Amino acid sequence: MNKLHEALDFFIRHQTALGFSAVSLLTAASERIFSSVVFRCPCNSGNMVYGSFFLLVPAFILLLLGYMVNNRSWRRLTGCCSREKECSPSETCSHFCRVLVPMTARALVAPLTWIAVALLGANFYECAASGSSLTKRLFCKHNETDCQEKLFKIPCDEKLSAQISSERLSLQAQSQLIGWFLIASIMTVALISKCVSRYCSSVSYLQLKYRKIYSKEEKEVFEIKAKEHATKLAETNTNCFFETKKPTEKPTLVPVPSIEEWREISLLCTHDSQEVYYHKIFETEKGGQSTGSNEGGQ
Amino acid sequence: MDAFQTILKFFMNRKTAIGYSFMALLTMGGERVFSLVAFRCPCSDENFRYGLVFLFAPALVLLVIGYFLNSKTWKLFTGCWVNPRKIFPRGNVCHFFYVFGQITLNALVAPVMWLSVALLNGTFYECAMSGLDDPAYLEAVCQTKSEKCFRELHKVACDKSSMPFSESDELKRTLQAQSQILGWCVIVTTALLSLLTTCCASCQSKVSHLQLMFWRVYEGTEKEQLEQIFQLYATKLSERNLKCFFENKEPEPISLPAFQAWEDASQLHSFSSSKQHYSMIHKLVEEGQKGISEERETMLDLEDRREIP
Secondary structure, eight states, X not given: OHHHHHHHHHHHHTHHHHHHHHHHHHHHHHHHHIIIIIOOOOOSTTHHHHHHHHHHHHHHHHHHHHXXXXXXXXXXXXXXXXXXXXXXXXXXXXXXXXXXXXHHHHHTHHHHHHHHHHHHHXXXXXXXXXXXXXXXXXXXXXXXXXXXXXXXXXXXXXXXXXXXXXXXXXXXXXXXXXXXXXXXXXXXXXXXXXXXXXXXXXXXXXXXXXXXXXXXXXXXXXXXXXXXXXXXXXXXXXXXXXXXXXXXXXXXXXXXXXXXXXHHHTOOOOSSTTHHHHHXXXXXXXXXXXXXXXXXXX | OHHHHHHHHHHHXXXXXXXXXXXXXXXXXXXXXXXXXXXXXXXXXXXHHHHHHHHHHHHHHHHHHHHHHOHHHHHHHTTTTTOGGXXXXXXOTHHHHHHHHHHHHHHTHHHHHHHHHHXXXXXXXXXXXXXXXXXXXXXXXXXXXXXHHHHHGGGGGGTOOSSOHHHHHHHHHHXXXXXXXXXXXXXXXXHHHHXXXXXXXXXTOSSXXXXXXXXXXXXXXXXXXXXXXXXXXXXXXXXXXXXXXHHTOOOOOOOOOOHHHHHHHTSOOOOOTTTOOSSHHHXXXXXXXXXXXXXXXXXXXXXXXXXXX
């Protein structure tokens, strides 16, 4: 039991990293399955379109899924069209960028994994490149009549590939080189951007760590309190409905925050995107908004 | 126990994603089973019809099942024959189409999954298109092939044509490639459309995100509470009735909601930012049942000067 607790603690502490690793593993596994089961290069003039579709379209779909699944994006977007201008345009623009960039970075994990694994596997690239005019120019130096036809057949015939590409790198080798180069550049960009964001951070390391822990805890406690409050409110309402009580019998009514208070704590305009909950609910309570909580009881 | 609770909570938080993945796996499994067990391409002039039926009929069945299983459908349509005003209330005619649109979008998930999986597999499309008689299409596919291609394309799916192996293999691969490209297009279009609709719906939401979260929690909790209270009152009422029947006594009164109260509570609810009611029952309890019928009467009076039947 103790071991299970320890393992669970480990998983909870590193859940972000483990989550991303799980997504990458799943993407890599799906790519391998697609590559071996679904992918059949047509070996004709449609090679380029077919190969590029399998290489890029699933990556695009994974990007869209990444955006849809990211809860934080919906937190930022909900209700922004129907609100009056609560922020100045320059504040909104810079905040929007500060929110969009990390969101896109998180959504890009799965697509880039797909492209990297696909390039390392080399099937899709080989099929696409065997139909491209650039490959034709590189490999068909002597302008043989059936050179292009032979190139189309490369993905379906391994011996042909060895024949044609004896002097230059084969298409498979090219694909794997591009794949490793992509992985190396992604790692470098990730490291540099993390360094830059930490360097430009307005708070110290320990305070940043505390803020992350605080916002997570506040979110959990908010969910618990919301469930408790919703249960009380639902019980009161359903009891009143069945006993057909008049709403003038006030003592049993449950206080509910007003719509302005909800908007206030969901507000976007802050200097640091991580401060939204740390400041907003904290400041709202400090500013003595307790009068609003009795509004529901009137 | 604590560890088990944590694991359960982890999965409950991601139940939508898990639900959709499970549905996708089920669709893939079902498609594989159909493709291997039930599907036998006739390799004649009937290819086109056969392939299309296998491609679209299961999608239609899944759509109908999707409508059946959505409780909002029954909430929308119950009692509408007796009182058509229920689904087209005065002053809010578009609400029906909005709700029906939401139900349709939810029901369309399974058919679209079926179509994408079937197209990515390629078997059904290959059979269907090899039987297409359109001269322009035949010209495009059999462009660089022998004359036999025009006559024997429908036999390619069963490997029964008299064309050389390389030609028939290439034709099969071409048809499969077309099918898979079409499948990816379907998936991309669906994903783009759902992202755009979710974005627009979210943007135009009258309530802020946290209040929306609370509203969802409240709806779930109210549903649970209703079931509990139904159970409680049903037990009380049936006990009283059976006791009075067997003991031949006069029944003591139990207060239950009136018919009109049930009607009002079953209406579809839309959030009003001025009043902040989280459900119809919440609105009924705070404004009183009379308030709602008076509101409707007043609206009818102003427009029709007629009484409600």
